Amino acid sequence: MTGRFTDHLRAISQPTWENAVNHRFITALYAGEVPDAAMKNYLIQDYRFLDSFLVLIGAAITQADTLEARLRFGRFAGMISSDEDTYFQRAFAALGINEAEAAKIPDTAPTAGFKAIMREAAATGSYPVILSVLNVAEWLYYEWASAAPRPLPENFIYAEWVTLHDNPDFNAFVAFIRSELDRTGPNAPDICEAFFKRAVVLEEQFFDAAYA
Numbered sequence: 729m730t731g732r733f734t735d736h737l738r739a740i741s742q743p744t745w746e747n748a749v750n751h752r753f754i755t756a757l758y759a760g761e762v763p764d765a766a767m768k769n770y771l772i773q774d775y776r777f778l779d780s781f782l783v784l785i786g787a788a789i790t791q792a793d794t795l796e797a798r799l800r801f802g803r804f805a806g807m808i809s810s811d812e813d814t815y816f817q818r819a820f821a822a823l824g825i826n827e828a829e830a831a832k833i834p835d836t837a838p839t840a841g842f843k844a845i846m847r848e849a850a851a852t853g854s855y856p857v858i859l860s861v862l863n864v865a866e867w868l869y870y871e872w873a874s875a876a877p878r879p880l881p882e883n884f885i886y887a888e889w890v891t892l893h894d895n896p897d898f899n900a901f902v903a904f905i906r907s908e909l910d911r912t913g914p915n916a917p918d919i920c921e922a923f924f925k926r927a928v929v930l931e932e933q934f935f936d937a938a939y940a
Contacts, residue, residue, distance in 0.1 A: 760881025770938040787850035838933040864927035
């Protein structure tokens with residue numbers, strides 16, 4: 729293998745990676761034209777990841793091999809717990825999502841799969857495996873968000889979901905987790921490839937499920 733390990737992982741995940749980045753949900757998101765029912769489905773299910781995602785970030789803090797990395801993950805966990813959580817609460821209110829009613833909606837298969845793979849990766853105690861799943865969750869979102877045409881839709885539900893995944897701090901974090909996986913992943917290539925590819929499949933399925 730030559731070049732960056734993360735580029736290799738993305739390459740072996742094609743065409744699923746590109747299918748997710750260019751999904752019809754993303755195209756509609758750019759235009760501010762996702763049907764309300766689909767946007768509600770998407771946000772309700774996406775919010776279900778929060779607990780498992782924080783478990784994954786916590787595992788990254790535990791398994792990281794430098795103080796700098798631990799601090800970066802800690803700051804990112806703070807952002808997820810504040811700015812992103814606030815967005816969800818505002819979007820739920822704007823879309824008329826009743827949390828009690830939403831809680832009765834079962835997890836879709838991709839949601840259950842994502843929650844499981846995040847906890848499975850955390851449980852391995854392997855820093856490269858944790859990074860493999862984390863890179864799919866954040867790098868893939870950066871790819872579609874950074875490609876969003878400007879100006880963004882006026883409705884904050886769409887615009888802020890883009891800017892949460894395309895801003896200087898987030899972009900720097902994606903660059904950081906890619907560099908960490910480039911550094912450590914070649915020591916465990918087979919398991920990193922397996923987790924990365926599984927997570928990319930779940931990303932495409934998750935966008936599909938919004939329209940179910």
